[in-house]
Amino acid sequence: MAETLDEPTRVQKRNFFAALELDTRLLGMIGAFIVLCLVFNVLTDGRFLTPRNIFNLTIQTVSVAIMATGMVFVIVTRNIDLSVGSLLATCSAIMAMTQTLIMPQWLGLGLEHPAIAPVAILVGLLSGMIIGAFHGWLIGYLTIPAFIVTLGGLFVWRNVAWHLTGGQTIGPLDQNFQLFGGINGTLGETWSWVFGALAVVASLYGLMSARRAKVRHDFPVKPMWAELTIGGIITAAILGFIWTLNSYQIPTRRLERMFEARGEVMPEGFTTGYGLPISVLVLIVVAIVMTVVAQRTRLGRYIFAFGGNPEAAQLSGIRTRALTVRVFMIVGALCAISAVVASARQTFHSNDIGTLDELRVIAAAVIGGTALAGGVGTIYGAILGALIMQSLQSGMAMVGVDAPYQNIVVGIVLVLAVYIDILYRKRTGS
Amino acid sequence: MTEIDRTGTPLIEMRNMAKAFGGIRAVDDVTVNLFPGEVVGVLGHNGAGKSVLMKMLSGALPRDSGDIYVNGQLAEIDNPRDARNYQIETIYQYLALADNLDAASNLFLGRELVTPMGLVDDAQMEAETRKIMGRLTPNFRRFNTPVAGLSGGQRQSVAISRAVYFNAKILIMDEPTAALGVEETRMVAELIDELKKQGIGIFLIDHDIHQVKALCDRASVMKNGKLVGTVEVDKVTEDDLLGMIILGKKPEHLAA
Numbered sequence: 001m002a003e004t005l006d007e008p009t010r011v012q013k014r015n016f017f018a019a020l021e022l023d024t025r026l027l028g029m030i031g032a033f034i035v036l037c038l039v040f041n042v043l044t045d046g047r048f049l050t051p052r053n054i055f056n057l058t059i060q061t062v063s064v065a066i067m068a069t070g071m072v073f074v075i076v077t078r079n080i081d082l083s084v085g086s087l088l089a090t091c092s093a094i095m096a097m098t099q100t101l102i103m104p105q106w107l108g109l110g111l112e113h114p115a116i117a118p119v120a121i122l123v124g125l126l127s128g129m130i131i132g133a134f135h136g137w138l139i140g141y142l143t144i145p146a147f148i149v150t151l152g153g154l155f156v157w158r159n160v161a162w163h164l165t166g167g168q169t170i171g172p173l174d175q176n177f178q179l180f181g182g183i184n185g186t187l188g189e190t191w192s193w194v195f196g197a198l199a200v201v202a203s204l205y206g207l208m209s210a211r212r213a214k215v216r217h218d219f220p221v222k223p224m225w226a227e228l229t230i231g232g233i234i235t236a237a238i239l240g241f242i243w244t245l246n247s248y249q250i251p252t253r254r255l256e257r258m259f260e261a262r263g264e265v266m267p268e269g270f271t272t273g274y275g276l277p278i279s280v281l282v283l284i285v286v287a288i289v290m291t292v293v294a295q296r297t298r299l300g301r302y303i304f305a306f307g308g309n310p311e312a313a314q315l316s317g318i319r320t321r322a323l324t325v326r327v328f329m330i331v332g333a334l335c336a337i338s339a340v341v342a343s344a345r346q347t348f349h350s351n352d353i354g355t356l357d358e359l360r361v362i363a364a365a366v367i368g369g370t371a372l373a374g375g376v377g378t379i380y381g382a383i384l385g386a387l388i389m390q391s392l393q394s395g396m397a398m399v400g401v402d403a404p405y406q407n408i409v410v411g412i413v414l415v416l417a418v419y420i421d422i423l424y425r426k427r428t429g430s
Numbered sequence: 431m432t433e434i435d436r437t438g439t440p441l442i443e444m445r446n447m448a449k450a451f452g453g454i455r456a457v458d459d460v461t462v463n464l465f466p467g468e469v470v471g472v473l474g475h476n477g478a479g480k481s482v483l484m485k486m487l488s489g490a491l492p493r494d495s496g497d498i499y500v501n502g503q504l505a506e507i508d509n510p511r512d513a514r515n516y517q518i519e520t521i522y523q524y525l526a527l528a529d530n531l532d533a534a535s536n537l538f539l540g541r542e543l544v545t546p547m548g549l550v551d552d553a554q555m556e557a558e559t560r561k562i563m564g565r566l567t568p569n570f571r572r573f574n575t576p577v578a579g580l581s582g583g584q585r586q587s588v589a590i591s592r593a594v595y596f597n598a599k600i601l602i603m604d605e606p607t608a609a610l611g612v613e614e615t616r617m618v619a620e621l622i623d624e625l626k627k628q629g630i631g632i633f634l635i636d637h638d639i640h641q642v643k644a645l646c647d648r649a650s651v652m653k654n655g656k657l658v659g660t661v662e663v664d665k666v667t668e669d670d671l672l673g674m675i676i677l678g679k680k681p682e683h684l685a686a
């Protein structure tokens with residue numbers, strides 16, 4: 001009896017999720033992430049899910065997450081990049097030297113000149129792209145395996161960074177440059193809300209125009225209530241995130257100093273939140289651009305086609321060697337962006353910056369569902385993967401697990417995540 | 431079968447084509463041609479060099495020597511893009527599809543339709559795919575799944591649709607019906623007849639002598655990389671063709 005009653009509801013439930021047409025893998029990851037957060041929240045007596053910790057978690061995730069979006073392209077094209085951490089260090093060193101030595105002294109602009117931060121970032125981006133393209137050329141045109149080229153790169157660029165700085169720690173970095181580091185550069189409450197509102201409008205518009213394109217071609221569409229549900233969830237998620245970041249209050253002493261710097265006196269009892277860090281904004285922009293590239297451009301289509309069947313891609317007239325160069329050039333650019341965020345967060349360049357990041361980045365992409373066999377992977381998955389890894393590590397640190405044990409757990413989780421993914425794919429037959 | 435006019439310039443002429451892999455002469459001084467509206471069967475035992483010969487025409491393999499003429503003009507075909515520019519489309523023996531992409535993405539691979547902003551127009555491509563595939567496999571519904579999940583025949587229809595959609599003038603079909611069921615094979619046969627009527631020239635590689643007799647106007651037979659000969663299929667028996675394939679001998683009444 002119980003069974004006959006249960007069955008229909010179960011079917012209905014499945015219909016409910018089916019109607020939403022959500023990526024079940026994504027749901028699984030989000031579910032795992034939420035469980036993880038709740039468990040840590042209990043273990044830390046509610047310290048894990050405070051605005052302050054969520055704020056810290058997001059800014060700690062940014063650097064790895066940015067590179068992980070590029071690693072998706074690399075792995076999708078059946079390659080690997082072991083050099084991202086070292087490349088980050090070289091880009092960071094180049095930018096540090098540009099802003100502390102080359103521009104202020106050699107060019108005589110002096111410290112804190114407004115041109116310093118933009119020029120330094122530009123120089124870093126160019127360096128990253130050139131080095132990445134060089135890797136891609138070695139791999140695509142000289143057909144040296146990516147594993148070898150980037151393993152070599154891992155040694156070379158880490159030590160090129162050391163050479164460029166003479167092994168010194170370089171800092172403090174330019175004030176404007178430091179805005180990209182996280183806590184030293186946030187949008188503040190008002191602009192965070194403005195950004196949140198714009199993001200909501202843009203996502204709802206995206207949902208609507210996708211639906212309209214389907215209707216125009218007479219393709220089947222989701223029921224309207226499903227569309228509205230998804231829109232509602234997205235809206236709540238965006239605004240909830242902004243609200244959380246806005247709730248992290250800037251300490252009074254720091255506020256007083258900010259008012260002083262502007263030559264004003266802080267009104268009695270004034271408080272305000274940090275809001276959205278600029279580094280997180282950078283990650284969001286990177287995520288959007290990379291997703292558009294992956295899903296809506298020819299380049300992205302060719303990246304996935306090549307991963308699915310390199311021969312088919314070539315027979316279809318795709319310039320596959322140039323494609324490899326472009327993929328690694330994109331990774332190089334992303335390493336440079338991560339270098340901006342990572343060095344700005346420390347407020348200086350150090351020799352060990354980005355050490356072991358290659359492994360974190362690969363792990364994030366793989367936990368996020370990128371298949372090493374190629375052809376499969378998503379940008380949002382990789383970012384979520386990075387977030388899960390960082391949460392795991394921060395959570396354990398807060399609980400008081402020693403670093404060596406943290407690494408043991410992270411390693412096990414990586415292997416387990418891939419195994420669960422294999423089981424999942426077997427079951428869904430995808 | 432209607433008579434083919436072979437007095438004009440051929441659509442395709444491959445002269446003295448040669449390709450060796452290490453010591454193996456996969457294709458050795460082969461000359462074949464193809465006229466508008468004609469189906470030329472390319473026959474031979476396994477490893478005879480049929481696929482290699484056709485891959486040189488489709489730009490998938492560089493040739494060691496030989497010239498390709500398209501409509502009497504010497505053609506530069508060094509890669510698949512060049513071949514496509516001459517409106518040469520190929521359906522490969524080992525289905526050249528990206529398994530992880532859906533039918534529309536495969537059909538338009540390398541020639542995506544784009545919006546005015548330069549982004550790929552998936553909806554438009556899917557609509558076109560539905561139209562063109564409706565002709566070949568009316569029951570096909572799985573437009574949004576990766577082609578890995580399709581049957582051999584459905585995958586083959588994607589490959590054939592691709593060639594048809596882009597207005598091939600010259601079509602190379604390397605064992606197109608090897609993976610197909612009876613019904614689908616019949617549809618491909620019908621399609622070949624229809625394309626013939628439109629003046630398209632087709633090279634058809636096929637091991638089924640019966641089918642060759644039914645679909646082709648002429649047959650070029652290869653053995654160990656060499657051309658045994660080209661015959662009009664109406665003037666030979668199935669046994670004659672088999673003799674050419676196995677013994678490498680032209681039938682006596684045509685040998686002179």
Ligand SMILES: Nc1ncnc2c1ncn2[C@@H]1O[C@H](COP(=O)(O)OP(=O)(O)OP(=O)(O)O)[C@@H](O)[C@H]1O
Binds near residue numbers: 474476478480481523
């Ligand atoms: N890429 C390659 N590298 C080396 N040898 C090759 C290559 N492609 C083909 N060959 C060789 O060239 C010869 C002709 O091969 P081809 O594929 O043209 O045969 P085929 O006539 O198409 O045979 P089948 O009927 O089995 O498809 C064979 O001996 C094969 O081993």
Ligand SMILES: [Mg+2]
Binds near residue numbers: 480481482523
């Ligand atoms: Mg063959």
